[in-house]
Every structure is written in structure tokens, then in C-alpha cells.
Amino acid sequence: MTTSKTAESSAATPLLDLQALVVAVRRRRRLWYSMALLGLLVGAAVAVLRPPPPTAVTKVLVAHQEDQPNDTGTLIRTDVQLLGTTRIADKALKSLKSPEDPEDFMRDYRGTGLTNNLLQIDVTGDSDAEAVARAKALADAFVADHVRRLREAAKAEAKALLDQRDRMQTELAQVNKAIGDSSPESGPKTSANLESLFARRAALTSRIADFDQRAAEARTGTPKVIVGTQIVDAPRALRHSLPKAAVTNAAIGLVLGLVLGLALAAVGTVVADRPVLRRDIAANLGASVIAELPRRSGRLWQRRRTRAARTRLTGTLARTVRGSAEPVSLLELGCARRTSVIALDVARALAAEGPAVIVDGLPGPQLANRRPKPGDPTVVSGERAAAVSRQERRLGVGSVAPGAAWTDLQYLGTQAVLVVRAGHGSAAWLHTVARQLADQRIPVIGVVLIDPDPRDRTDGTLWDGLHTALRGRNERPARQNGTGRPRTERLPMWAAQVPDNDQEAR
Structure with missing residues (x-):
């Protein structure tokens, strides 16, 4: 039975409650x-x-022989990487006559490819003038290096084409010599050889002319690319607005x-797992939420509502103490000061009908060191609590915070109202409080929630827990079922996970 209840409780509890989160x-x-x-x-x-340090910016138009309409920016990214080399940095520093190390200078500038052919250079310096001079030297060094590489590439291509042409001319001279040495009076076989030599000479002549044309085009195309590579935006200092x-x-x-x-x-x-919703606090403590109070008085237009809630709570607790044959205690968790104020209000309401005494079990000075006012109830603690007359209504005030003396709680009252601040105690500690009070045979007749979330719309009532709830004190006993046994009340969350040894023994 206990195992099935535990499984049902685990299945009903989500892994992560987004509303609570x-x-x-x-x-x-x-x-x-x-x-x-x-x-x-x-x-x-x-x-x-x-x-930011003084910064200068310049833009360079970079022309490439391999430019294609469908280029995805590979060429300009290559130019950006070439700009960040020690060769370019060293040339710029030499033009500036600066002894700075090229590796250090490379940290002061960066290149950005704006389009396939437009390169932006950002340079920092100690002043605007120095930044502008650095940007100009860097742009000039990049353009000169790019032009040099273009010329060297063009020369290498033209030289390769001319070398091919020279080899073809050498072969053509050999073919011409073979044609000149052949005799016109030879037989058919010699005539066939001559025809192949003439065909070979024609092919070589055509290829030589083609190599000449390609070499000329290589040399002619380079000036156009060189002229297209230039500084299109002069170096200028960027204005910084603080x-x-x-x-x-x-x-x-x-x-x-x-x-x-x-x-x-x-x-x-x-990580903390601190319940803040009414339903979670009620489920973990195994008792219903009977009232709520804000932690502070709030804004001016909210104080009237707070006073009304405080008055209702005082009346509810005062009626509970009057109608109870056993002493009632207020046990706080995370709100000792607010609990002491509630206890004084309830004791004042009780004092209107007869003598009332507050048994102080709080660890702090909230009640012990306060200055009594005219009409305030008597506050006793320690050994003096045993001398309280049975004719006086007593109201105990204690704490269930970590470090509480659990065995002393029964001397404050055999019934308890928990005053809990929302989000203060973890779920594990709320389980501990419920277990300890159950071990001391102190029923929790209700929970007063301090500092609730104003947008919380969950229900903090345990509808099947009439055996301890305030609302069940005037209810008739639960009807018995066909077996002659009373209906089983739903166990609180902390009790659903531990088997009842008394039931097992029976």
C-alpha cells in the first residue's frame, strides 16, 4: 500500500515545475x-x-587577376590574412622608421573584407596623428606588396610561355632542316615523310604564334590589375563620443x-528547492494554509488591506485558542519577528475576556527584551512557564527553524499553528518539521503563510485532511464504509514515503 502511494506521488510530481520556477x-x-x-x-x-585608443581607418580597392562574379570572398579573405603577416608589418615600420617589433605592431591593426575587392584597415596609435600615419604606411605597404606579387606572377607566366615558344622554335628549326635535306627525286615513302614534316611545321608555327600572343596578353593584363589596386579612402582618424x-x-x-x-x-x-506556492507548502507540511500576511506593510494604498488581513488572522487565531481544550502554540519558520507580533495581537484579543499569558520559546530577543505597554499580556519563559495558572489562557510561541529544541515544543502547546515565510525553508526541511511534530504528537491545525506571492493562484487546502484542519472541527465524523471502518485520510507528502510501523505490527 505504501509503495503504491509512493509511486503515485512520484508520478504526480513533475520533474521541473515551471510555475513554481x-x-x-x-x-x-x-x-x-x-x-x-x-x-x-x-x-x-x-x-x-x-x-578606446585613437584609431584611424582607411580603405583599399584590391584587384585580382582571378576575380570571378561568383567568388564567395575567398580572395579578399586571403588579402586579410596577408595583411596580418610580419612582412607587411615590417615594411610599414621601415617606412615609418620605427624600431617597434613587427609582432607587437600586428596587435595594433586589423583588416576587414567589406566586399570581394574592398579591404578596410583599422589601426590604433598613441595619438590621432600617429594612428593616421600608421594607417597610411600600412596601406602603402600592402599595395606595394600586392603589386609586386602581381608583377612577379605576370613575369613568371610570361617567362614560362616564352620558354615554351623557344622550345617550339628549336623543334621547328629541326623540322625545317629535315625538310631541306630531303631529295625531291625520292620514292613514295619519302613523299609521305615530307608531308608529315610539312604538317608538323605548320602545327609548330601555329603554337609558336599562340605562345607569343599569350605572353603578350600576360604582360598587357598586369598593368590593368596594378592600376586597379589603390587606396580609395584616405586614412582618417575616427571620432570617439564618450x-x-x-x-x-x-x-x-x-x-x-x-x-x-x-x-x-x-x-x-x-538547487535550493524552496517551495513558494501554497499547494507545495501545504503538501510538504501536511496542513492547510489558513491565512496569509505580507512580510511588510507595503505601499500606502496597500496598508489598509494589510491591516484588514491582520485583523482577520487575529480573530481566527483568538477563536481557535478560546475553543481549544488544549494549549495552542505558534511555531515560526523564517519569520520570528512577525510571529511575535501576531502572538501579541492574539494575546491582546484574549486578554479582553480574561488573563492571558504568552510562553516565549523563541531563541531571539523578539519577546524577551521588548518593553511592555499598558494592556499588553504577560510574557514568561523558561522555568516561569510552569507556574502559569490553569485559569489563564496561554499561548506558546516557538521556532521550528534549524537548531530548534524539538522536545521542548510540547511544553509550548499540544497543538500548533505554523507561521512560515514562503520560500524560506527547503522541501526537505518542511518534511523534517512535519515528521518532528508528528513524533512529538503535536497536530498542526493550520499554516499562516508570510510573504506569499501576490500572483499565486494555487489552492493551499488539503481537502481530505479534516482530522487536524480548523475547518474540520465543526464537521461531523467521516461516514464509515461498507466494511465498518472509517475512510482513510490522505497522508501528507512526508508520510507517504515511510511505512507505518504501527499498522504493520497490527
């Missing part, structure tokens, strides 16, 4: 607000404290900080 992240808005603000300030500070840079960096820092804050809040929520 969104609510928990929204509740931690201070974290991601702070991260966003920190990112904004850091971005603005970086723009002010570390402004307000614009500050706004841009601040916006980037704001976005990055916000994203980082949201990520940290989400990860922290998943």
Missing part, C-alpha cells in the same frame, strides 16, 4: 535587479575609465547582468 525567480527579483544594475554601472565605468560609448556599454552591461541574474536565480531556485 517562474514564481521563485520572480521573488528573487532583487538579485537580478542588482545584477542588471551592476552590469549597467560596470559597462558605463569601462567606457569612462578605459576609453556619451555614446557610455550609453552603449551600459546597455550591453545591463542586458548581460540581467541575463546572468536570471540564470543565477533560476539555478539557485532549482
Whole structure:
């Protein structure tokens, strides 16, 4: 039976509750607000404290012999890589007569291919004038290197074509010599050889003319490419606007900080596993949520609503204490100050009908060190609690936070109302609280939720848990089924995972 209940509970609980995650992240808005603000300030500070160095820019039109309409930018990317070589950097430094190392100079500039034939060069320097001079020297060095490579390529191609032509001319001279040495009075076989020699001479003559033409075209095409490679945008210094840079960096820092804050809040929520919804807190504690109070008074227009909720809660708890034959205690988790205020309100309401005493079991000075006001109830603690008369209504106040003295809770009250701050305790600790109170045989008759999420629309009522709920005190006993046994109440989440030893023994 217990195994089946555990399986049903595991199947009903999703691996990641998105609603609870969104609510928990929204509740931690201070974290991601702070991260966003920190990112904004850091971005603005970086723009002010570390402004960009003086920068100059120039554009070079680069012509290629291999230009094709369908080129995907391979040639201009090659030019960008050639610009970032020590050969180009060394030539530019020599023209500037600078002793700087080429490897160090290469860190101060970069090339960008804007189109298939347009190269942009960005150079930094110690001043605008130095940056402009560096950009001009670098552009001139690149153009000179590109022209030199084009000329060398053209010369090499023309030389190869002329070498081929010379070999063809040598072979043609041999063919002409063979034709001149042959006798016209020879037989048919000699005539056939002459015909093949004449055909060979014609082919060689044609190929020689073709090589001459191709060599001339190679030499003629190079000047067009050389003239097409030039500086089309003279080097100029870029103007830096500090307000614009500050706004841009601040916006980037704001976005990055916000994203980082949201990520940290989400990860922290998943790792901490702190329930914030009514249904989760009620399920983990095995008791219904009977009232809610904001953690703070809120804005001016919300204070009236807060006072009304506080008055309703005081009346509900006062009626519960009056109608209970056993002492009731308020046990806090994460809201000791708010619990002490609620206890004083309830005790004042009880004092209107007779003497009332608050048994202080809080570890802090919330009640022990307060200055009593006229009409306030008596606050006792420690050994003085045993001397309280049975004629006085007593209201215990304690804590179930980590480090609580569990065995002392039964002296505060044999019934408990838990005052829990939403998102304070983990699911594991809520299970621990429920188990410890069950071991002490202290029934939880309700939960007062402090600082609830205003957008939470979940139900915090355990509808089949009338055996301890306040709303079930005036209900008739559950009808028995056909077997003569009462209906089984649904166990709380912490109890569904552990077999009942008493039932097994029976």
C-alpha cells in the first residue's frame, strides 16, 4: 500500500515545475535587479575609465587577376590574412622608421573584407596623428606588396610561355632542316615523310604564334590589375563620443547582468528547492494554509488591506485558542519577528475576556527584551512557564527553524499553528518539521503563510485532511464504509514515503 502511494506521488510530481520556477525567480527579483544594475554601472565605468585608443581607418580597392562574379570572398579573405603577416608589418615600420617589433605592431591593426575587392584597415596609435600615419604606411605597404606579387606572377607566366615558344622554335628549326635535306627525286615513302614534316611545321608555327600572343596578353593584363589596386579612402582618424560609448556599454552591461541574474536565480531556485506556492507548502507540511500576511506593510494604498488581513488572522487565531481544550502554540519558520507580533495581537484579543499569558520559546530577543505597554499580556519563559495558572489562557510561541529544541515544543502547546515565510525553508526541511511534530504528537491545525506571492493562484487546502484542519472541527465524523471502518485520510507528502510501523505490527 505504501509503495503504491509512493509511486503515485512520484508520478504526480513533475520533474521541473515551471510555475513554481517562474514564481521563485520572480521573488528573487532583487538579485537580478542588482545584477542588471551592476552590469549597467560596470559597462558605463569601462567606457569612462578605459576609453578606446585613437584609431584611424582607411580603405583599399584590391584587384585580382582571378576575380570571378561568383567568388564567395575567398580572395579578399586571403588579402586579410596577408595583411596580418610580419612582412607587411615590417615594411610599414621601415617606412615609418620605427624600431617597434613587427609582432607587437600586428596587435595594433586589423583588416576587414567589406566586399570581394574592398579591404578596410583599422589601426590604433598613441595619438590621432600617429594612428593616421600608421594607417597610411600600412596601406602603402600592402599595395606595394600586392603589386609586386602581381608583377612577379605576370613575369613568371610570361617567362614560362616564352620558354615554351623557344622550345617550339628549336623543334621547328629541326623540322625545317629535315625538310631541306630531303631529295625531291625520292620514292613514295619519302613523299609521305615530307608531308608529315610539312604538317608538323605548320602545327609548330601555329603554337609558336599562340605562345607569343599569350605572353603578350600576360604582360598587357598586369598593368590593368596594378592600376586597379589603390587606396580609395584616405586614412582618417575616427571620432570617439564618450556619451555614446557610455550609453552603449551600459546597455550591453545591463542586458548581460540581467541575463546572468536570471540564470543565477533560476539555478539557485532549482538547487535550493524552496517551495513558494501554497499547494507545495501545504503538501510538504501536511496542513492547510489558513491565512496569509505580507512580510511588510507595503505601499500606502496597500496598508489598509494589510491591516484588514491582520485583523482577520487575529480573530481566527483568538477563536481557535478560546475553543481549544488544549494549549495552542505558534511555531515560526523564517519569520520570528512577525510571529511575535501576531502572538501579541492574539494575546491582546484574549486578554479582553480574561488573563492571558504568552510562553516565549523563541531563541531571539523578539519577546524577551521588548518593553511592555499598558494592556499588553504577560510574557514568561523558561522555568516561569510552569507556574502559569490553569485559569489563564496561554499561548506558546516557538521556532521550528534549524537548531530548534524539538522536545521542548510540547511544553509550548499540544497543538500548533505554523507561521512560515514562503520560500524560506527547503522541501526537505518542511518534511523534517512535519515528521518532528508528528513524533512529538503535536497536530498542526493550520499554516499562516508570510510573504506569499501576490500572483499565486494555487489552492493551499488539503481537502481530505479534516482530522487536524480548523475547518474540520465543526464537521461531523467521516461516514464509515461498507466494511465498518472509517475512510482513510490522505497522508501528507512526508508520510507517504515511510511505512507505518504501527499498522504493520497490527
